[in-house]
Amino acid sequence: MFKTEITLSDGRRLIYFDQTPGDDRARLDSRGLEPATNSSQLRFDPLSRRWVAIAGHRQNRTHMPTQEQCPLCPTTPNNPSEVPASNYEVVVFENRFPSFDFNSQDSLVNSGDLGPYGLAPGLGTCEVICFTSQHDSSVSQLSQDRIRLIVDVWTDRTTVLAQDRRIEQIFCFENKGPEIGVTEPHPHGQIYGYPFVPPRVQQMIDSALKFQDTSGRNLFDEIVEYERSSLDRLVSENESWIAFVPFSAKWPYEVHLYPKVRAGNFSRLTDNQRDDLAPIYLDLLKRYDRLFAQPAPYIAGWYQYTQADHVDIFGMHLEVFTIKRDENKLKFQAGSEASMDVFISDIVPEDAARKLRELS
Amino acid sequence: MFKTEITLSDGRRLIYFDQTPGDDRARLDSRGLEPATNSSQLRFDPLSRRWVAIAGHRQNRTHMPTQEQCPLCPTTPNNPSEVPASNYEVVVFENRFPSFDFNSQDSLVNSGDLGPYGLAPGLGTCEVICFTSQHDSSVSQLSQDRIRLIVDVWTDRTTVLAQDRRIEQIFCFENKGPEIGVTEPHPHGQIYGYPFVPPRVQQMIDSALKFQDTSGRNLFDEIVEYERSSLDRLVSENESWIAFVPFSAKWPYEVHLYPKVRAGNFSRLTDNQRDDLAPIYLDLLKRYDRLFAQPAPYIAGWYQYTQADHVDIFGMHLEVFTIKRDENKLKFQAGSEASMDVFISDIVPEDAARKLRELS
Incomplete structure (x- = not known):
């Protein structure tokens, strides 16, 4: 497995995972994105004793883009996407609209007395994993070799993220289909690094x-x-x-x-x-x-x-x-x-x- | 409040709740329904330590009937519904497709070794509460007097069902709108009598x-x-x-x-x-x-x-x-x-x- 890590223009991490060395893996993100301002908070509900993540910045996240504007497709001259290369096998990058983010601390203004509630910054990681560069495909249509690569990627992310002491749970998952609420049709999954062990x-x-x-x-x-x-x-x-x-x-x-x-x-x-x-x-x-x-x-x-x-x-x-x-x-x-x-x-x-x- | 209890043709209980005495509250259910055979089971998941109700008979329950065939409207010559009377204020009756039912024991055939799982009959009650006889209305369009009557009905069902020692939780609720999965558009809610305290x-x-x-x-x-x-x-x-x-x-x-x-x-x-x-x-x-x-x-x-x-x-x-x-x-x-x-x-x-x- 070949692993190439780059930094997107707003500072987010992107990693190509290839079975054979890929083309232009070092190509830069030309979009010049401003760093995103995320406001994730964790609020503690005393009745259920559960943390709820409040991520107001996600309300306006990308919603069902057309294929021509797909942010998960490889970059083309007309579509500077999240992935600078012109092709890829599997790619992982930090979500621009994350539920959890290690830069979320700033959102905690002086909150005063919280009564029986609790409040914490929404620290953590939310990575997107694109399973194929083919927009109209699905995991079920991939080759067994590609699935084997995906297994290695899940293993890599588990091993690497587990070394961050702030992360207590690494959750690899795929939501598929608009009936589930998927807002990007391109075949992809997600890898959440929660700052607590989920219920x-x-x-x-x-x-x-x-x-x-x-x-x-x-x-x-x-x-x-x-x-x-x-x-x-x-x-x-x-x-x-x-x-x-x-x-x-x-x-x-x-x-x-x-x-x-x-x-x-x-x-x-x-x-x-x-x-x-x-x-x-x-x-x-x-x-x-x-x-x-x-x-x-x-x-x-x-x-x-x-x-x-x-x-x-x-x-x-x-x-x-x-x-x-x-x-x-x-x-x-x-x-x-x-x-x-x-x-x-x-x-x-x-x-x-x-x-x-x-x-x- | 006037309360009139009758028995539907398949043996289920129906209760009219009226602020003023209503018409033909004693009218019989002419449908000659066979008693329903329900197969609710409770299965215990050892990982979450939760009971799951398996109610296979609900798979073919009434799904989005037209107004002409609405089972929650008052009975008309062309639509012998669940409610025999020709009008009503608020009516409560036992669901023909219940998630829980005191007649569910029979479904427990000899199940043998269950390993770490558990199994119990899906005992309990599932009542339907119709808030108005007006098919195209909604609770938000009712009079304050009608809401006051509904509060009395919730109180009545809570008081009466709590006397049944087999019921540990009485849950009055309304699911509204097809986006929530409501299968009957007529304004109605439900009253569940669970045989355990829900998580x-x-x-x-x-x-x-x-x-x-x-x-x-x-x-x-x-x-x-x-x-x-x-x-x-x-x-x-x-x-x-x-x-x-x-x-x-x-x-x-x-x-x-x-x-x-x-x-x-x-x-x-x-x-x-x-x-x-x-x-x-x-x-x-x-x-x-x-x-x-x-x-x-x-x-x-x-x-x-x-x-x-x-x-x-x-x-x-x-x-x-x-x-x-x-x-x-x-x-x-x-x-x-x-x-x-x-x-x-x-x-x-x-x-x-x-x-x-x-x-x-």
């Missing part, structure tokens, strides 16, 4: 610790072992990985993808596991393309943990799901889900797994 | 208990007192109630409405508080109608607690929000929200409050 991950750690205390066993291992033996929710597997619809799936066609031998994060996978991830990940996304008449929108998010305290008990895995419950019906987070955090699923997990299995 | 409410109780332990004070009171004194997030108030955008609002135009004197649930409000709720609730919903060119979609959910253990520390309140962050932009729960439970809001709470205040 979902903390909950998993707490559950695993509790499970270990009472049973002496690892909860992630138990789940994988149970789903491997159940068969009726299995979607696919290879030597190193297994994909299944979990017994308690809350989203339509929710699939969890685990390495068969537990690892805490991307950096801890073996080369064999990384090699085997590419084909099963690609196969999985192709199934989402075939679920409905049009490729299904999805959210694909990697759960991992990099900190020394609990990395040894954590089971890294992917959770991917669509919000389409039928050809013309979406699953919404309405009152029960959004207000009470109680999910009502209309899709029986065993039925979802059967349908996904049959799409091979 | 959001449990979290509030845990937070309030912890706050009391460390400060000796009540967390709900602290929040109301702080927001009353801050002024810059105030939306409206009257003698008994105060509406504000909380400092840590996670949704666009999220407003919390609290009684100024804390009460644990609808049954514990004073008559004065109930009287004063009608005008401020109506005023609040009218503001959501004026936020954008079209009335904003919203979720309005009442948090309350009825059980003896913590009812004295709970602060009942409404949380209402829209998912529109701008005229043509929706706020989606994408990767950070859906997968990590970290909300990123593009709207600064103080700006949202100012805009809502100016819409009076």
Whole structure:
């Protein structure tokens, strides 16, 4: 893997990742952008004990540009984009409209008495990862080699960002499809470096610790072992990985993808596991393309943990799901889900797994 | 208030609530419906330690019927609806496609070894509340008297359902607008009787208990007192109630409405508080109608607690929000929200409050 790092005209970092050395990787960003002024804040809600990021500058972020103006395409004479080179394989750069930013401190004016609330600067990183320079493509249409490169990029970002003590969680994910709220159609994902452990991950750690205390066993291992033996929710597997619809799936066609031998994060996978991830990940996304008449929108998010305290008990895995419950019906987070955090699923997990299995 | 209870042809309960005695309240349901077979299950996810309701029978529930076939309109010769009478003020009946149902036990076939998962029947109640017989109306267009009646209905259902020991949480809410996933356009809300305390409410109780332990004070009171004194997030108030955008609002135009004197649930409000709720609730919903060119979609959910253990520390309140962050932009729960439970809001709470205040 060839890695070339440059600085964009407003000071943001951009990194090309190539399998073979690419052209004009050193080309400068000619746009002369002013440094962005970001105002991310973290506000603490005392009732849910959760941090909420308030990022007012994101309200006017780029919204569904045409291909001619796509900021994620390579630069052309008529479109000086975010990527100065004339082509690329995979590129990662800091988001100009980030939810978290290490330059956000300035936004904290003297806030006075906060009562029961809390306030902190919205520190962190938000990187964009472009999976291909082809605007009209999708991850499911990429080659297995390209997916293998993407796995290496996720590993690189996990390893590098984990060295920054201010970052407590590295989250690699892809939102795909306008139904999910994607504002840029070009195939891309995101890599967030949160300054705290998000509630979902903390909950998993707490559950695993509790499970270990009472049973002496690892909860992630138990789940994988149970789903491997159940068969009726299995979607696919290879030597190193297994994909299944979990017994308690809350989203339509929710699939969890685990390495068969537990690892805490991307950096801890073996080369064999990384090699085997590419084909099963690609196969999985192709199934989402075939679920409905049009490729299904999805959210694909990697759960991992990099900190020394609990990395040894954590089971890294992917959770991917669509919000389409039928050809013309979406699953919404309405009152029960959004207000009470109680999910009502209309899709029986065993039925979802059967349908996904049959799409091979 | 006049209350008339009948039984629909498939055995479900329907209750008319009238300010003045209504016509043909005893009229029978002529449809001869077969009892519905519901298959709700609760499945326990060991990683999040949450129950997920799997309700496969809901996949084919009524989806956007035309007005001529509306099941929530009064019965006419051509439309034998869910409501046998030829008119009504407010009517409550058990949902034919419920997420929770006290007849769901049968669905639990011998499930064998569940590994680290859990399984329980999806017991509970799901009531539909029709706010008006006018199909094309909305709550914001109703009279203050009608809202006052609706407050009495919420109080009645809270009081009656709380007597059923199998129900641990009574949740009165309204999902409004197709953007929220509403499948019936007729103005209606829902009243869920959950067989467990939902995570959001449990979290509030845990937070309030912890706050009391460390400060000796009540967390709900602290929040109301702080927001009353801050002024810059105030939306409206009257003698008994105060509406504000909380400092840590996670949704666009999220407003919390609290009684100024804390009460644990609808049954514990004073008559004065109930009287004063009608005008401020109506005023609040009218503001959501004026936020954008079209009335904003919203979720309005009442948090309350009825059980003896913590009812004295709970602060009942409404949380209402829209998912529109701008005229043509929706706020989606994408990767950070859906997968990590970290909300990123593009709207600064103080700006949202100012805009809502100016819409009076």
